[in-house]
Amino acid sequence: MLALRLTRAARPAVQLRRLLVTAASAGTGFLLLSSLGHALNHPEAATASALRLAWCAVPLAATVYLALAVARTDPGTRPRPGLSAVGLGPARLMAVSALTTALSCTLGSLLALLVFLHLRGDLTGMPFDGAAADVLAADRSLPLPATLTLLALLPATATAAVALALRPRDPVPPPRTGRGFGRFGAYGASPRKETFGAAGRFRGRAAGSRAPATTDPRTAGGRAAGAADADDDAPAPGAGAGTEPPAPAPDTEVQPPAGLPWGVALVTAGLAVQAYAGRSTPAPSLAVLLGWLLTATGLVLAAPGLTHLCGRLLQSTRPGALRLLAGRVLMAEAARIGRPLGVVCAVASAGYAMTALSDGAGPAPAFGPLSALGALVVAGSTLATLLTAAVEARQCRADTIAALLRLGAPAAMLRGAAVLRAAALLALFGPLTLGVAALSALPLG
Numbered sequence: 079m080l081a082l083r084l085t086r087a088a089r090p091a092v093q094l095r096r097l098l099v100t101a102a103s104a105g106t107g108f109l110l111l112s113s114l115g116h117a118l119n120h121p122e123a124a125t126a127s128a129l130r131l132a133w134c135a136v137p138l139a140a141t142v143y144l145a146l147a148v149a150r151t152d153p154g155t156r157p158r159p160g161l162s163a164v165g166l167g168p169a170r171l172m173a174v175s176a177l178t179t180a181l182s183c184t185l186g187s188l189l190a191l192l193v194f195l196h197l198r199g200d201l202t203g204m205p206f207d208g209a210a211a212d213v214l215a216a217d218r219s220l221p222l223p224a225t226l227t228l229l230a231l232l233p234a235t236a237t238a239a240v241a242l243a244l245r246p247r248d249p250v251p252p253p254r255t256g257r258g259f260g261r262f263g264a265y266g267a268s269p270r271k272e273t274f275g276a277a278g279r280f281r282g283r284a285a286g287s288r289a290p291a292t293t294d295p296r297t298a299g300g301r302a303a304g305a306a307d308a309d310d311d312a313p314a315p316g317a318g319a320g321t322e323p324p325a326p327a328p329d330t331e332v333q334p335p336a337g338l339p340w341g342v343a344l345v346t347a348g349l350a351v352q353a354y355a356g357r358s359t360p361a362p363s364l365a366v367l368l369g370w371l372l373t374a375t376g377l378v379l380a381a382p383g384l385t386h387l388c389g390r391l392l393q394s395t396r397p398g399a400l401r402l403l404a405g406r407v408l409m410a411e412a413a414r415i416g417r418p419l420g421v422v423c424a425v426a427s428a429g430y431a432m433t434a435l436s437d438g439a440g441p442a443p444a445f446g447p448l449s450a451l452g453a454l455v456v457a458g459s460t461l462a463t464l465l466t467a468a469v470e471a472r473q474c475r476a477d478t479i480a481a482l483l484r485l486g487a488p489a490a491m492l493r494g495a496a497v498l499r500a501a502a503l504l505a506l507f508g509p510l511t512l513g514v515a516a517l518s519a520l521p522l523g
Contacts, residue, residue: 098144
């Protein structure tokens, strides 16, 4: 009931994202049922039916990725202070997110079943003059266990992925540092290296403290300098076991993601596999699929590092406030934005390569209504995931944006920084996607 209430009381933007998950689930469910219909209508072509079912893994993965991104940005299931007192702890909120995802995906699966039955003519007669009868096996009865299994595959996978990703984690304890004793038994300070002349400066400071009030003006300056030097290396007088060392300055340096070398290596290996597969005519489909899989995985792994590099390049050569703000945000959000951007680049490069193959002299793959539906589900899910990741990044920067506005930063500068980030990412990933797609299609053309 709580998941239903949160679903009903959500804002329109949240409802739109959930409807996108439902639409993607409906498309994926229809593709799964279509593979079942092909297997029923062509029992002799078991290999072709298994291949159709295997290709449904791509829209299935894209839909699960979208559902996970939508669950992360759901404000209704975000932990807030005081919710644990009423029984809404992290585990309960994770369960609510998983149930909300299950509801959206189940609704999409039911919608796919209704459309499938309508096109088969099981509800109101055969539509479109029976054009889809051969694909959907209209003259055969649907096996109930197989139908329910295929329809439950997507909700179960998405719910398990959301529950695994949003599970409550124990806070990582801070690293324990050994107890250190400062100079002359000052407890609590980390041991520091003695510099040359430190003992002499300390003796000079001690002698100055025992000196009478009337001192020679000619030596006052030397004693003050010696005390100032002693303050730089020695603790203040009276610092004992009860004093704590000053807290170190926070490290504001953003560490770059570590997947860039592995991503470049996988992209190179994938292009090499496709080039090797293009030497034989016709090219083996398994080698081509393996090459595309390696290339797509490499793009996903390398995208966070490339995003971080793009942010660093924006800040080079004496940046102003606009470029500095845009670059720092890109560096901070490289891991959150980079992976969805890498998935979009992989899907775009695969689509461009397929289009180049169909327009060239090589054998064009079969592209029908079901292929168009699968491409629409994959492309729409990846683009929606990227936009959802951008929304999540903006939610994480809400406090920073509010602080900048309170300090007097103009809103036009914040919008200009967002436009600059988008332009920089497009300038980097656009040619990269086109280049990878052209190199992928070159051996097979």
